[in-house]
Amino acid sequence: xxxxxxxxxxxxxxxxxxxxxxxxxxxxxxxxxxxxxxxxxxxxxxxxxxxxxxxxxxxxxxxxxxxxxxxxxxxxxxxxxxxxxxxxxxxxxxxxxxxxxxxxxxxxxxxxxxxxxxxxxxxxxxxxxxxxxxxxxxxxxxxxxxxxxxxxxxxxxxxxxxxxxxxxxxxxxxxxxxxxxxxxxxxxxxxxxxxxxxxxxxxxxxxxxxxxxxxxxxxxxxxxxxxxxxxxxxxxxxxxxxxxxxxxxxxxxxxxxxxxxxxxxxxxxxxxxxxxxxxxxxxxxxxxxxxxxxxxxxxxxxxxxxxxxxxxxxxxxxxxxxxxxxxxxxxxxxxxxxxxxxxxxxxxxxx
Amino acid sequence: xxxxxxxxxxxxxxxxxxxxxxxxxxxxxxxxxxxxxxxxxxxxxxxxxxxxxxxxxxxxxxxxxxxxxxxxxxxxxxxxxxxxxxxxxxxxxxxxxxxxxxxxxxxxxxxxxxxxxxxxxxxxxxxxxxxxxxxxxxxxxxxxxxxxxxxxxxxxxxxxxxxxxxxxxxxxxxxxxxxxxxxxxxxxxxxxxxxxxxxxxxxxxxxxxxxxxxxxxxxxxxxxxxxxxxxxxxxxxxxxxxxxxxxxxxxxxxxxxxxxxxxxxxxxxxxxxxxxxxxxxxxxxxxxxxxxxxxxxxxxxxxxxxxxxxxxxxxxxxxxxxxxxxxxxxxxxxxxxxxxxxxxxxxxxxx
DNA sequence: AGCCAGTCGTGAACCGGTAAAGTGCTGATT
DNA sequence: AATCAGCACTTTACCGGTTCACGACTGGCT
Numbered sequence: 001x002x003x004x005x006x007x008x009x010x011x012x013x014x015x016x017x018x019x020x021x022x023x024x025x026x027x028x029x030x031x032x033x034x035x036x037x038x039x040x041x042x043x044x045x046x047x048x049x050x051x052x053x054x055x056x057x058x059x060x061x062x063x064x065x066x067x068x069x070x071x072x073x074x075x076x077x078x079x080x081x082x083x084x085x086x087x088x089x090x091x092x093x094x095x096x097x098x099x100x101x102x103x104x105x106x107x108x109x110x111x112x113x114x115x116x117x118x119x120x121x122x123x124x125x126x127x128x129x130x131x132x133x134x135x136x137x138x139x140x141x142x143x144x145x146x147x148x149x150x151x152x153x154x155x156x157x158x159x160x161x162x163x164x165x166x167x168x169x170x171x172x173x174x175x176x177x178x179x180x181x182x183x184x185x186x187x188x189x190x191x192x193x194x195x196x197x198x199x200x201x202x203x204x205x206x207x208x209x210x211x212x213x214x215x216x217x218x219x220x221x222x223x224x225x226x227x228x229x230x231x232x233x234x235x236x237x238x239x240x241x242x243x244x245x246x247x248x249x250x251x252x253x254x255x256x257x258x259x260x261x262x263x264x265x266x267x268x269x270x271x272x273x274x275x276x277x278x279x280x281x282x283x284x285x286x287x288x289x290x291x292x293x294x295x296x297x298x299x300x301x302x303x304x305x306x307x308x309x310x311x312x313x314x315x316x317x318x319x320x321x322x323x324x325x326x327x328x329x330x331x332x333x334x335x336x337x338x339x340x341x342x343x344x345x346x347x348x349x350x351x
Numbered sequence: 352x353x354x355x356x357x358x359x360x361x362x363x364x365x366x367x368x369x370x371x372x373x374x375x376x377x378x379x380x381x382x383x384x385x386x387x388x389x390x391x392x393x394x395x396x397x398x399x400x401x402x403x404x405x406x407x408x409x410x411x412x413x414x415x416x417x418x419x420x421x422x423x424x425x426x427x428x429x430x431x432x433x434x435x436x437x438x439x440x441x442x443x444x445x446x447x448x449x450x451x452x453x454x455x456x457x458x459x460x461x462x463x464x465x466x467x468x469x470x471x472x473x474x475x476x477x478x479x480x481x482x483x484x485x486x487x488x489x490x491x492x493x494x495x496x497x498x499x500x501x502x503x504x505x506x507x508x509x510x511x512x513x514x515x516x517x518x519x520x521x522x523x524x525x526x527x528x529x530x531x532x533x534x535x536x537x538x539x540x541x542x543x544x545x546x547x548x549x550x551x552x553x554x555x556x557x558x559x560x561x562x563x564x565x566x567x568x569x570x571x572x573x574x575x576x577x578x579x580x581x582x583x584x585x586x587x588x589x590x591x592x593x594x595x596x597x598x599x600x601x602x603x604x605x606x607x608x609x610x611x612x613x614x615x616x617x618x619x620x621x622x623x624x625x626x627x628x629x630x631x632x633x634x635x636x637x638x639x640x641x642x643x644x645x646x647x648x649x650x651x652x653x654x655x656x657x658x659x660x661x662x663x664x665x666x667x668x669x670x671x672x673x674x675x676x677x678x679x680x681x682x683x684x685x686x687x688x689x690x691x692x693x694x695x696x697x698x699x700x701x702x
Numbered sequence: 703a704g705c706c707a708g709t710c711g712t713g714a715a716c717c718g719g720t721a722a723a724g725t726g727c728t729g730a731t732t
Numbered sequence: 733a734a735t736c737a738g739c740a741c742t743t744t745a746c747c748g749g750t751t752c753a754c755g756a757c758t759g760g761c762t
Binding site for chain 4: 012014015016026027029030031034058059060061062063064065066067068
């Protein structure tokens with residue numbers, strides 16, 4: 001029941017204790033622990049021995065206060081909490097980030113915020129307060145209001161999004177425009193003429209890019225039924241949007257979704273309305289997590305390696321922090337993975 | 352192109368600048384910003400005005416250094432990064448935590464570790480270095496080696512796991528034993544006699560509890576085919592375990608899994624081996640994320656609200672930090688949600 | 703011997719706040 | 733008139749490190 005043999009009951013051990021035990025000044029201990037010249041190998045040894053005996057390691061907070069930056073990377077996300085738990089994208093993305101952070105003994109500071117102003121204020125606090133050494137910015141909007149204040153802040157940042165959106169921050173991005181175009185061309189090649197798209201919020205940059213590319217490609221192919229619906233990315237809205245599209249007089253024969261959770265919800269709606277996939281309706285998801293392989297039929301998707309995306313983002317951030325990188329960096333374009341949910345429209349087998 | 356009008360180009364603004372502008376000492380500013388008595392309303396006003404003008408807010412790092420604890424909660428997870436991205440459990444759990452943290456303007460510090468020693472060392476560093484104000488401990492083992500050192504640390508902690516495992520830390524838990532028993536009784540009632548279980552790592556506490564309850568219930572019902580296999584929670588291992596069970600001479604007619612990702616993998620194996628679910632084989636998942644509703648047939652599961660679980664954990668941690676709670680706290684027991692993957696064994700419709 | 707350079711280490715200032723003791727003033731009490 | 737409580741601040745000492753100017757000692761060179 002007694003506590004393990006500890007030195008002085010209450011007091012916490014500091015650099016001074018180590019210095020005293022090793023018989024040097026605290027400056028020397030600091031030098032030793034930051035392996036910098038100025039202490040002889042013998043003394044260094046003695047200092048480490050003392051630290052080991054006392055179980056001391058430098059106090060990060062104190063360290064941060066005097067100049068050095070924390071081994072902590074900030075990530076604020078402006079989305080509802082529930083969505084975070086349901087969307088496979090974020091967790092895979094975060095797992096990729098963590099994979100790289102862990103290698104360097106760094107941690108991720110995660111925070112959900114309600115709006116972009118709160119997010120901006122948070123980053124300012126994190127940076128000015130030396131809580132983080134850098135940050136990852138996601139979900140860029142057109143003319144994103146976070147850009148000017150964060151630029152002024154001078155914090156190392158890696159932006160996730162197309163360079164046209166990220167206001168000059170070093171960025172990592174996928175070519176959503178090409179992917180969206182590929183999606184449309186694929187469905188058109190199958191014979192679809194009325195193709196719809198269920199996208200994310202209209203203000204969101206990458207949704208906008210996909211929307212524009214979708215429309216442009218439809219026009220280019222001479223297809224005119226290119227209706228698009230904006231949603232908030234959650235399954236329920238995906239279902240509602242799908243229902244709306246399918247109830248319209250000239251209902252689409254194919255729908256492209258902006259993530260897989262909405263595509264899954266869309267598939268359920270199709271079933272509920274007695275439409276068979278892919279004969280009556282083709283569905284194409286985006287991101288491609290395990291979900292897509294589990295539905296019946298499995299969902300075709302624009303797929304990419306989200307874990308790897310996260311890794312690249314984290315690696316880029318370290319480069320930015322070390323000052324060895326400033327440009328933009330593209331990761332592979334999502335590529336079409338055809339599965340059972342896409343096929344020619346109104347195929348012969350239809351009832 | 353020019354930076355927005357900022358006071359003195361390089362220097363960061365500190366409490367001293369605010370004090371100077373307001374014409375008071377920095378002590379007064381500190382008092383005002385921690386709304387404590389000792390400053391008149393007029394002066395207080397003047398101080399806030401000055402802070403507003405300079406865009407100053409207290410530096411968290413400096414604040415933490417002198418006593419006060421950070422509004423940051425630590426969570427270390429000792430699992431492979433890839434798994435984190437695939438397992439719906441963790442993200443839903445984290446989303447629940449974040450939901451409560453966000454209400455109080457707190458953040459979650461997340462870190463993946465390789466082993467329990469690294470985890471212990473990390474918590475010590477976080478606590479001694481005043482990086483976090485408390486922590487969430489997960490994945491308890493029998494006689495968990497983290498307990499003694501972390502007890503000695505005195506950090507506010509909430510443990511996720513059965514009180515018999517969590518070494519006296521305030522804990523939040525689900526009754527896995529009852530749930531495991533219910534799972535077995537349900538399958539037995541359907542007529543199954545050879546029931547197997549694909550569990551998590553044998554050292555993991557909650558896997559052990561489920562294993563013991565599984566075995567005890569099997570014995571109680573006079574069933575003897577209760578084989579159990581330990582895995583690492585990933586889909587691939589779930590598939591391998593399932594394959595092993597199904598290839599044995601007296602193969603089980605029902606399998607219970609420890610999470611849903613392995614159950615999904617198990618369903619794929621059944622299909623691959625030409626077994627029909629549930630006629631030839633019943634499958635029962637655990638946790639019950641969306642995955643279970645997407646397979647064909649949908650998976651029956653021991654389901655619970657993981658998001659809510661996370662919320663309760665976070666709330667409990669705040670109570671512990673404030674000293675208003677020390678005991679254990681049970682959240683609802685996972686309850687059986689029957690879907691299409693369970694049914695009587697070898698039913699008439701069988702080929 | 704005298705000078706210089708280089709190594710090892712010390713001491714004090716500093717990072718940006720908090721906390722507790724101290725100061726000066728006002729107004730009520732005896 | 734003297735005492736005293738109470739408010740509104742100011743002063744000063746931390747919190748636990750890092751950094752940098754400076755001193756002491758050693759050894760090589762002329």
